[in-house]
Amino acid sequence: xxxxxxxxxxxxxxxxxxxxxxxxxxxxxxxxxxxxxxxxxxxxxxxxxxxxxxxxxxxxxxxxxxxxxxxxxxxxxxxxxxxxxxxxxxxxxxxxxxxxxxxxxxxxxxxxxxxxxxxxxxxxxxxxxxxxxxxxxxxxxxxxxxxxxxxxxxxxxxxxxxxxxxxxxxxxxxxxxxxxxxxxxxxxxxxxxxxxxxxxxxxxxxxxxxxxxxxxxxxxxxxxxx
Amino acid sequence: xxxxxxxxxxxxxxxxxxxxxxxxxxxxxxxxxxxxxxxxxxxxxxxxxxxxxxxxxxxxxxxxxxxxxxxxxxxxxxxxxxxxxxxxxxxxxxxxxxxxxxxxxxxxxxxxxxxxxxxxxxxxxxxxxxxxxxxxxxxxxxxxxxxxxxxxxxxxxxxxxxxxxxxxxxxxxxxxxxxxxxxxxxxxxxxxxxxxxxxxxxxxxxxxxxxxxxxxxxxxxxxxxxxxxxxxxxxxxxxxxxxxxxxxxxxxxxxxxxxxxxxxxxxxxxxxxxxxxxxxxxxxxxxxxxxxxxxxxxxxxxxxxxxxxxxxxxxxxxxxxxxxxxxxxxxxxxxxxxxxxxxxxxxxxxxxxxxxxxxxxxxxxxxxxxxxxxxxxxxxxxxxxxxxxxxxxxxxxxxxxxxxxxxxxxxxxxxxxxxxxxxxxxxxxxxxxxxxxxxxxxxxxxxxxxxxxxxxxxxxxxxxxxxxxxxxxxxxxxxxxxxxxxxxxxxxxxxxxxxxxxxxxxxxxxxxxxxxxxxxxxxxxxxxxxxxxxxxxxxxxxxxxxxxxxxxxxxxxxxxxxxxxxxxxxxxxxxxxxxxxxxxxxxxxxxxxxxxxxxxxxxxxxxxxxxxxxxxxxxxxxxxxxxxxxxxxxxxxxxxxxxxxxxxxxxxxxxxxxxxxxxxxxxxxxxxxxxxxxxxxxxxxxxxxxxxxxxxxxxxxxxx
Numbered sequence: 056x057x058x059x060x061x062x063x064x065x066x067x068x069x070x071x072x073x074x075x076x077x078x079x080x081x082x083x084x085x086x087x088x089x090x091x092x093x094x095x096x097x098x099x100x101x102x103x104x105x106x107x108x109x110x111x112x113x114x115x116x117x118x119x120x121x122x123x124x125x126x127x128x129x130x131x132x133x134x135x136x137x138x139x140x141x142x143x144x145x146x147x148x149x150x151x152x153x154x155x156x157x158x159x160x161x162x163x164x165x166x167x168x169x170x171x172x173x174x175x176x177x178x179x180x181x182x183x184x185x186x187x188x189x190x191x192x193x194x195x196x197x198x199x200x201x202x203x204x205x206x207x208x209x210x211x212x213x214x215x216x217x218x219x220x221x222x223x224x225x226x227x228x229x230x231x232x233x234x235x236x237x238x239x240x241x242x243x244x245x246x247x248x249x250x251x252x253x254x255x256x257x258x259x260x261x262x263x264x265x266x267x268x269x270x271x272x273x274x275x276x277x278x279x280x281x
Numbered sequence: 282x283x284x285x286x287x288x289x290x291x292x293x294x295x296x297x298x299x300x301x302x303x304x305x306x307x308x309x310x311x312x313x314x315x316x317x318x319x320x321x322x323x324x325x326x327x328x329x330x331x332x333x334x335x336x337x338x339x340x341x342x343x344x345x346x347x348x349x350x351x352x353x354x355x356x357x358x359x360x361x362x363x364x365x366x367x368x369x370x371x372x373x374x375x376x377x378x379x380x381x382x383x384x385x386x387x388x389x390x391x392x393x394x395x396x397x398x399x400x401x402x403x404x405x406x407x408x409x410x411x412x413x414x415x416x417x418x419x420x421x422x423x424x425x426x427x428x429x430x431x432x433x434x435x436x437x438x439x440x441x442x443x444x445x446x447x448x449x450x451x452x453x454x455x456x457x458x459x460x461x462x463x464x465x466x467x468x469x470x471x472x473x474x475x476x477x478x479x480x481x482x483x484x485x486x487x488x489x490x491x492x493x494x495x496x497x498x499x500x501x502x503x504x505x506x507x508x509x510x511x512x513x514x515x516x517x518x519x520x521x522x523x524x525x526x527x528x529x530x531x532x533x534x535x536x537x538x539x540x541x542x543x544x545x546x547x548x549x550x551x552x553x554x555x556x557x558x559x560x561x562x563x564x565x566x567x568x569x570x571x572x573x574x575x576x577x578x579x580x581x582x583x584x585x586x587x588x589x590x591x592x593x594x595x596x597x598x599x600x601x602x603x604x605x606x607x608x609x610x611x612x613x614x615x616x617x618x619x620x621x622x623x624x625x626x627x628x629x630x631x632x633x634x635x636x637x638x639x640x641x642x643x644x645x646x647x648x649x650x651x652x653x654x655x656x657x658x659x660x661x662x663x664x665x666x667x668x669x670x671x672x673x674x675x676x677x678x679x680x681x682x683x684x685x686x687x688x689x690x691x692x693x694x695x696x697x698x699x700x701x702x703x704x705x706x707x708x709x710x711x712x713x714x715x716x717x718x719x720x721x722x723x724x725x726x727x728x729x730x731x732x733x734x735x736x737x738x739x740x741x742x743x744x745x746x747x748x749x750x751x752x753x754x755x756x757x758x759x760x761x762x763x764x765x766x767x768x769x770x771x772x773x774x775x776x777x778x779x780x781x782x783x784x785x786x787x788x789x790x791x792x793x794x795x796x797x798x799x800x801x802x803x804x805x806x807x808x809x810x811x812x813x814x815x816x817x818x819x820x821x822x823x824x825x826x827x828x829x830x831x832x833x834x835x836x837x838x839x840x841x842x843x844x845x846x847x848x849x850x851x852x853x854x855x856x857x858x859x860x861x862x863x864x865x866x867x868x869x870x871x872x873x874x875x876x877x878x879x880x881x882x883x884x885x886x887x888x889x890x891x892x893x894x895x896x897x898x899x900x901x902x903x904x905x906x907x908x909x910x911x912x913x914x915x916x917x918x919x920x921x922x923x924x925x926x927x928x929x930x931x932x933x934x935x936x937x938x939x940x941x942x943x944x945x946x947x948x949x950x951x952x953x954x955x956x957x958x959x960x961x962x963x964x965x966x967x968x969x970x971x972x973x974x975x976x977x978x979x980x981x982x983x984x985x
């Protein structure tokens with residue numbers, strides 16, 4: 056009897072789920088949430104390929120589609136880059152049957168990275184997290200928010216138009232700022248609490264922050280996953 | 282009323298209203314459209330604040346527009362021509378006529394009646410005034426009244442023609458003061474005058490200084506010409522003087538004649554009762570004693586008239602009404618039938634109750650009608666008269682009896698039980714055993730043996746006594762006599778019964794006077810003789826008031842029956858009478874004594890007869906529908922009106938107190954009277970200033 060010893064790198068299936076709803080298309084220039092999320096998704100895909108993982112890309116918003124299935128291949132990153140380049144934000148965030156079907160077809164344990172602002176019907180996003188958790192996925196959430204969304208720095212009166220629904224409402228910046236910040240913080244706390252509930256690693260990202268913080272978080276989580 | 286404008290050209294300034302509108306439009310924060318990731322955090326709350334901001338902006342815009350409008354209107358200087366009911370006509374006169382209708386205006390002078398001349402002068406002045414002038418009339422005589430507000434001279438003239446001289450007291454100060462107040466609220470321009478039509482009776486030197494007439498009001502007085510009018514007056518009539526004193530009259534001379542002679546006539550119920558010649562020294566007051574006037578029981582009207590021709594006839598007669606109650610019917614039971622008058626047992630009692638008793642000149646003013654009844658006839662007369670309400674005795678004084686006639690105890694018991702009073706004396710003749718047996722049920726004490734002061738011992742005197750008792754009430758007054766000075770040499774041993782009450786004691790504590798209630802009446806037992814045999818009390822000053830109090834206290838009369846002198850009123854003043862519940866709600870008749878006719882008056886349910894108006898001095902009677910006298914009262918002229926020494930117009934005008942003219946005080950801060958009318962630019966600018974203060978408050982305080 057002999058023992059055969061060999062080393063093999065495990066190819067972890069990593070799903071990157073990027074929110075492409077209309078609300079992600081907010082933020083001027085480099086602080087645009089969609090651009091920031093897309094760049095983050097690309098960077099993560101690159102890292103995953105370099106780590107011999109099998110990255111996949113799911114874009115969700117008004118619907119959901121697996122634009123790049125998770126495959127461990129050298130050109131996988133380019134596939135994802137290409138898909139990201141052609142992605143356009145729009146529509147409302149809704150956890151449709153397409154997305155749920157994608158999640159429900161995940162058979163193996165793996166890694167799921169959700170990049171979103173979570174400005175949707177909250178319960179539907181939390182349902183996404185619950186299903187991913189139920190499929191045995193190690194989940195990492197990047198809660199992407201533009202600085203304007205966190206601080207409401209505007210002066211004067213504005214007619215705000217909802218990027219997803221088109222709903223309009225008059226807002227007076229100075230007078231409502233404090234209340235607005237309180238409400239946003241309460242919303243973030245709620246998202247964080249749901250993440251804790253489903254054992255999800257939560258990281259809030261401002262789009263004026265560098266990506267290295269997010270990538271460090273991913274690498275730490277990936278290392279812990281083994 | 283449509284306002285006119287002083288600077289109408291300044292209305293162009295209204296274009297300035299565009300400034301706030303432009304500011305509002307230019308600085309309005311336009312709502313910039315912005316696409317935002319989500320509006321979920323803005324929902325609801327900011328909608329409300331947006332509405333509030335819109336409202337605030339509208340309020341601010343309105344305030345600014347209003348400020349601008351008020352400022353422009355302030356500079357335009359609008360005015361109301363002829364506003365406040367008083368058109369502002371240049372040169373208009375506002376004159377308040379103070380017309381004296383007091384009694385002194387009835388005085389006759391060498392030039393004729395004061396009143397006729399004064400009224401004619403007032404009418405003459407009014408007729409000379411222009412139609413656009415305004416006149417107010419204040420009447421000073423009795424109650425000061427504002428005869429009219431500001432009216433045309435023609436209207437004031439009509440009011441003056443109907444005005445008659447009264448009989449009340451004039452009050453020049455109050456009249457002029459009232460006239461001055463007419464100008465307090467007058468914003469109109471023109472001359473302001475107070476014109477006094479009065480005889481200007483002399484006042485205290487400093488009195489005029491207390492008047493407060495604005496300096497811009499011209500005050501002038503009509504000159505009656507005379508400065509002094511000789512006059513005489515009956516200034517006071519006293520029918521109910523001090524106890525024992527008779528009626529008296531005060532006659533006052535307001536003349537400079539060294540000595541005037543006249544006759545004073547007293548009429549009672551229209552008939553001349555007596556007359557007195559009086560000498561009247563210059564400026565002196567003469568007291569004329571009339572003695573006791575013989576009034577029969579009932580109401581009487583008294584008029585005292587001074588027969589003399591002088592300046593003012595109205596004050597030569599003074600009136601008074603008096604009610605003489607029915608005298609108390611007292612029977613004095615005499616036990617010494619054949620004795621001389623002064624030796625009779627009841628001599629002192631009868632004389633004390635009515636000094637004129639047994640004389641041919643009976644004093645009708647006495648409060649007691651004393652009848653001497655021999656003991657032998659007492660039972661028979663009591664049996665006869667006890668059933669007669671107007672004849673039955675109210676009080677019985679029974680002197681010491683040796684024997685008690687048959688049936689006396691029973692008839693006395695009936696007398697007392699039915700409300701009569703009984704006074705019994707215990708002289709030497711009294712046999713205690715018979716008294717105790719025959720009168721035991723009546724007596725407040727059991728009667729014992731005779732006690733006599735031993736030789737060489739001090740006589741007994743009055744010790745403690747009940748000062749609240751009616752028989753000793755008179756001694757509550759100072760100098761009313763000392764009952765303790767009386768000495769007693771004999772008495773009976775008394776044992777006060779359970780129902781009895783000791784009213785007075787000897788100085789050793791033995792009972793002197795004991796009383797007891799029996800049925801509706803009372804019995805008083807006096808432990809001494811009714812004469813001088815057992816004591817000297819009848820010789821002392823305190824005896825008469827004690828006997829009077831004793832008799833009066835045993836009689837129970839209502840307040841109406843006890844009334845003596847009816848109230849007197851001053852002509853011109855309001856008269857309120859309390860007739861009591863007896864006439865509540867009844868319709869009575871008010872008549873003046875000696876005059877036919879009369880008016881019906883209604884007594885209120887409270888028994889009051891209020892606001893009686895009488896136009897003449899005199900005695901007045903209020904009668905029931907059956908013609909019975911319910912009440913009488915007298916109305917006399919005010920004695921102050923009798924002094925006809927008068928001031929000159931210059932004296933009044935210079936001594937009159939003045940106050941600074943009121944300029945723009947009160948409402949004048951806001952409105953200014955000018956020759957054109959009432960300008961209110963001040964009010965507009967004040968309002969603009971107030972809004973300017975309000976504007977930043979609204980801008981900063983209202984939350985966005």
